[in-house]
Amino acid sequence: xxxxxxxxxxxxxxxxxxxxxxxxxxxxxxxxxxxxxxxxxxxxxxxxxxxxxxxxxxxxxxxxxxxxxxxxxxxxxxxx
Numbered sequence: 001x002x003x004x005x006x007x008x009x010x011x012x013x014x015x016x017x018x019x020x021x022x023x024x025x026x027x028x029x030x031x032x033x034x035x036x037x038x039x040x041x042x043x044x045x046x047x048x049x050x051x052x053x054x055x056x057x058x059x060x061x062x063x064x065x066x067x068x069x070x071x072x073x074x075x076x077x078x079x080x
Contacts, residue, residue, distance in 0.1 A: 005045065007046025008044050008045075009043045009044055009045050010050055011074060013072040013073050014029060014040065016064075033054070033062075034055060034061065
């Protein structure tokens with residue numbers, strides 16, 4: 001069962017990426033998308049937004065479109 005992050009600013013993006021990139025942990029995901037684990041943690045806990053540079057890097061690494069990434073982020077925001 002996936003860990004719940006009620007304040008997750010990534011919406012469903014990080015969970016989607018963990019499956020797509022076959023990462024078991026947020027630490028592995030951070031390495032795959034070229035950022036620090038602390039950045040992923042801060043986004044997960046609502047202390048930081050997914051910034052433009054990270055979003056572009058995520059799209060380049062994962063092959064998902066910017067539109068798809070934005071829709072995954074907005075998914076949770078719209079559900080509140």
